[in-house]
Amino acid sequence: MSEDKRPVSRRQFLNYTLTGVGGFMAAGLMVSPLRMAIDPVLQKEAADGDLTNVQLAEGDITNEPQRIDWEIDQVDGWYESKVSKTAWVYKDDNGDIVALSPICKHLGCVVSWEGSEDYPDQFYCPCHDGRYYKDGMNVPGTPPTAGLDIYEHKIKNGMLFLGKAQPREEA
Amino acid sequence: MYTMKWIQQDLQQYVQAKAYVDTIIVPLIPFHFSDDASLEKDAFQREVLSVFMRELEKEFSGRILLSPDYHYLKSADKAEEVKRVRSWVEDSWAQPFHHIFFMTVDSSWKKFEQDMNGTLIWLPQIVTESMQFSERQSVVHSQVQQVGEFIRSYWEDDK
Numbered sequence: 001m002s003e004d005k006r007p008v009s010r011r012q013f014l015n016y017t018l019t020g021v022g023g024f025m026a027a028g029l030m031v032s033p034l035r036m037a038i039d040p041v042l043q044k045e046a047a048d049g050d051l052t053n054v055q056l057a058e059g060d061i062t063n064e065p066q067r068i069d070w071e072i073d074q075v076d077g078w079y080e081s082k083v084s085k086t087a088w089v090y091k092d093d094n095g096d097i098v099a100l101s102p103i104c105k106h107l108g109c110v111v112s113w114e115g116s117e118d119y120p121d122q123f124y125c126p127c128h129d130g131r132y133y134k135d136g137m138n139v140p141g142t143p144p145t146a147g148l149d150i151y152e153h154k155i156k157n158g159m160l161f162l163g164k165a166q167p168r169e170e171a
Numbered sequence: 172m173y174t175m176k177w178i179q180q181d182l183q184q185y186v187q188a189k190a191y192v193d194t195i196i197v198p199l200i201p202f203h204f205s206d207d208a209s210l211e212k213d214a215f216q217r218e219v220l221s222v223f224m225r226e227l228e229k230e231f232s233g234r235i236l237l238s239p240d241y242h243y244l245k246s247a248d249k250a251e252e253v254k255r256v257r258s259w260v261e262d263s264w265a266q267p268f269h270h271i272f273f274m275t276v277d278s279s280w281k282k283f284e285q286d287m288n289g290t291l292i293w294l295p296q297i298v299t300e301s302m303q304f305s306e307r308q309s310v311v312h313s314q315v316q317q318v319g320e321f322i323r324s325y326w327e328d329d330k
Contacts (some may be wrong), residue, residue, distance in 0.1 A: 107188050107233025108174075126323050127234035128191055143191075 051161035065113040101149035101165035199275035203245040
């Protein structure tokens with residue numbers, strides 16, 4: 001009867017307790033690396049949240065680049081300000097949406113589609129005659145040394161959302 | 172976002188790109204404390220001009236350097252002020268600037284234009300307090316485009 005009363009021996013009890021406590025500590029140690037391992041996933045979600053509705057319906061995007069202006073709230077520490085953004089948006093031959101930054105890669109002027117009558121079908125920078133093809137690649141022999149930055153974009157509920165402008169990788 | 176103002180960060184870029192930046196814009200801004208009736212209106216026009224300058228400078232930051240504002244008393248004798256403005260721009264002409272523009276909403280400069288040793292751009296006060304924010308924005312935007320065209324026509328002459 002005494003064995004029924006004490007089904008757990010001292011040895012067993014210590015084993016269980018140490019395993020339990022040890023496991024707990026191991027789990028505690030695992031949490032931080034785990035958080036780091038899946039962090040990119042979380043961050044991507046956050047970046048998605050940064051996309052802004054630019055009030056342009058997908059159906060209104062044509063093959064002809066059009067200038068889109070919108071504003072975002074930029075928080076710099078405690079200082080919140082409105083920053084106006086611009087993009088040139090069109091559909092390429094495959095029907096994919098392309099959103100190009102208008103900031104010239106030379107010295108940062110604002111380029112325009114067909115901004116010069118002499119160069120139809122190109123983006124033109126009025127400051128130093130920099131030129132870009134329709135896909136945003138710089139025309140060799142003009143001042144810019146890289147293609148125009150490309151905005152992250154997605155379509156949600158038929159509206160165009162734009163995020164950050166990213167430099168081209170090959171540049 | 173690129174800018175070209177008289178601040179440390181931008182001037183670092185300016186020194187590197189000096190060969191490309193050949194245009195300077197000097198905002199001429201009147202102020203006073205004497206006439207309560209027009210205080211608000213004049214201050215508002217100053218704000219409009221600064222928004223305007225910011226937009227313009229953003230469009231052409233690779234070629235235009237925005238000078239610090241030139242402030243003067245609204246009641247000051249313009250003939251005296253012109254002398255001082257000239258001494259400002261003489262220093263700029265000594266640098267490799269080929270184009271100097273003055274930007275103002277004060278029409279009284281117009282009479283002294285030929286003495287100023289630069290090109291005066293006088294913006295009539297079209298934007299008013301009573302306008303909606305979006306209206307103001309679109310007016311300023313179209314003014315920036317027009318003034319931009321004007322400045323570009325000077326650059327065309329260089330070629």
